[in-house]
Amino acid sequence: MFIYQQLYKTEYQKQNLIIPQILVLNVLTVYFTFNLVSTWQDKMLYINESNVKDILTWEKTFEAVEVAMKRLSSGQTVQMPRTHTIIPGSDNVLLTMPGYLKDEKFGALGCKLVTYFPGNPKRTEALPSINANIMILDEATGIMKAVVAGTEITTQRTSAASAVATKYLYVNQGKACNILAILGTGIQGRIHAEMFRHFFHFQEIRLWNRTKEKAKSLAEELNRKFDTNVFKYYENNESCVRGADVIVTTTASPVHIVHYAWVKPGAHINAVGASRNHFSELDEQLYRNSDLYLDSVETMKPEMAGLDMLTDSLRGEVGAVINKMIPSSPNERPTIFNGGGMAVEDCAVGRAVYDLYHERKI
Numbered sequence: 001m002f003i004y005q006q007l008y009k010t011e012y013q014k015q016n017l018i019i020p021q022i023l024v025l026n027v028l029t030v031y032f033t034f035n036l037v038s039t040w041q042d043k044m045l046y047i048n049e050s051n052v053k054d055i056l057t058w059e060k061t062f063e064a065v066e067v068a069m070k071r072l073s074s075g076q077t078v079q080m081p082r083t084h085t086i087i088p089g090s091d092n093v094l095l096t097m098p099g100y101l102k103d104e105k106f107g108a109l110g111c112k113l114v115t116y117f118p119g120n121p122k123r124t125e126a127l128p129s130i131n132a133n134i135m136i137l138d139e140a141t142g143i144m145k146a147v148v149a150g151t152e153i154t155t156q157r158t159s160a161a162s163a164v165a166t167k168y169l170y171v172n173q174g175k176a177c178n179i180l181a182i183l184g185t186g187i188q189g190r191i192h193a194e195m196f197r198h199f200f201h202f203q204e205i206r207l208w209n210r211t212k213e214k215a216k217s218l219a220e221e222l223n224r225k226f227d228t229n230v231f232k233y234y235e236n237n238e239s240c241v242r243g244a245d246v247i248v249t250t251t252a253s254p255v256h257i258v259h260y261a262w263v264k265p266g267a268h269i270n271a272v273g274a275s276r277n278h279f280s281e282l283d284e285q286l287y288r289n290s291d292l293y294l295d296s297v298e299t300m301k302p303e304m305a306g307l308d309m310l311t312d313s314l315r316g317e318v319g320a321v322i323n324k325m326i327p328s329s330p331n332e333r334p335t336i337f338n339g340g341g342m343a344v345e346d347c348a349v350g351r352a353v354y355d356l357y358h359e360r361k362i
């Protein structure tokens with residue numbers, strides 16, 4: 001309005017109005033640009049933990065993780081090694097995990113911010129030790145579309161990665177699923193116990209934990225919840241492991257909790273915990289005498305201490321087995337799946353949650 005009025009001024013007045021006009025134009029440009037940007041920003045969605053828990057199923061998580069593993073091994077992903085910002089004088093760490101996955105259904109450009117504060121469960125008001133958020137960005141513009149709460153997603157996708165690995169490296173080999181042993185009954189131990197019961201049919205699911213009472217009460221709670229008696233509490237890690245067909249380790253233990261001598265020939269192990277030093281939960285002899293599979297060789301290289309010494313054991317990625325690029329192990333050597341957790345899994349599950357959120361019109 002103000003600009004149009006200027007058109008009727010005299011030449012002299014016009015000359016003197018050039019500077020104010022430019023100023024006004026600048027102000028308007030800034031105003032409209034800001035409004036445009038803030039419109040984009042206003043469109044950015046936050047999908048909270050309760051929404052994620054409501055809409056995400058284990059089947060969807062399993063499918064997304066399976067696709068992420070396949071795509072990674074066929075070169076349709078970009079995944080940089082994650083950064084670790086360690087808070088000095090503590091074990092607390094912030095990880096940034098950027099990734100890109102090309103897939104019609106599960107493709108996304110994203111970045112997870114995840115903290116690991118191991119003291120959290122012991123706070124007066126107990127909190128999870130892992131807390132995460134996943135940023136989902138528009139592939140065409142790079143503008144953030146949504147932040148999806150990532151704590152439940154991290155919990156589910158980590159266990160789903162073990163389930164996918166168990167399917168391809170063990171179950172599809174026609175091997176027996178009688179006894180499952182889970183060492184560690186924190187968040188990961190619990191989800192593995194429930195998810196493995198859901199996807200597989202173990203007759204006995206053994207639970208061991210450093211703080212024994214927690215394993216005992218989890219076994220009781222799950223037996224009650226599912227009206228069953230398959231969950232058994234084990235006081236001792238050796239007896240928990242001996243005779244087990246599939247073993248899952250989900251602790252932050254800096255010392256070995258599984259030894260080669262205890263492991264049944266042909267058993268399968270998912271080593272989930274102690275992600276900064278994978279020689280800690282399983283002993284070296286076990287690594288040397290097993291066939292080792294990773295989620296991503298590239299991203300595990302800088303993180304898995306001693307990986308370079310395991311060239312005789314390392315077979316490759318689970319995604320390469322799914323893609324039939326390499327065979328699974330048919331022999332009696334145990335198989336180990338060492339999953340460090342992948343950004344592209346978070347992108348895939350984050351995208352699934354984003355789509356489900358819109359389908360449900362929450």
Ligand SMILES: NC(=O)C1=CN([C@@H]2O[C@H](COP(=O)(O)OP(=O)(O)OC[C@H]3O[C@@H](n4cnc5c(N)ncnc54)[C@H](OP(=O)(O)O)[C@@H]3O)[C@@H](O)[C@H]2O)C=CC1
Nearest residue numbers: 129184185186187188210211251252253273274339340341
């Ligand atoms: N690979 C991946 O993608 C992911 C890996 N992780 C890793 O999995 C592990 C468990 O995570 P989460 O379940 O969320 O964590 P929680 O804090 O919920 O559980 C930690 C578990 O580790 C046990 N533990 C801790 N310190 C020791 C120790 N010194 N010796 C033996 N046991 C110990 C705890 O036992 P107690 O009850 O006695 O304290 C508890 O069972 C962590 O190492 C974490 O980094 C987690 C998420 C993703």
Ligand SMILES: O=C([O-])C1=[NH+]CCC1
Nearest residue numbers: 114154275340341342
């Ligand atoms: O992949 C992940 O999110 C994590 N791995 C270890 C701690 C968190």
